[in-house]
Amino acid sequence: MSHRYTLSVPDMSCGHCRASIEAAITPLGGTPVFDMDARRVTVTGDAPEPQVKAALDYIGFPAESV
Numbered sequence: 505m506s507h508r509y510t511l512s513v514p515d516m517s518c519g520h521c522r523a524s525i526e527a528a529i530t531p532l533g534g535t536p537v538f539d540m541d542a543r544r545v546t547v548t549g550d551a552p553e554p555q556v557k558a559a560l561d562y563i564g565f566p567a568e569s570v
Contacts, residue, residue: 511567
């Protein structure tokens with residue numbers, strides 16, 4: 505099942521943050537598109553939102569639905 509949703513990630517501020525978040529989302533089957541200025545990530549693909557949020561929380565980047 506394909507998903508598309510946007511998450512607010514307030515603690516995302518640099519390229520290292522972006523790389524960490526991408527590394528957490530990609531194995532779950534999601535493709536992230538970043539808006540660094542707005543600190544948002546739009547995820548498309550097979551990764552369910554609850555799993556992505558849990559993975560981001562686990563690596564220290566709590567996220568909320570937009």
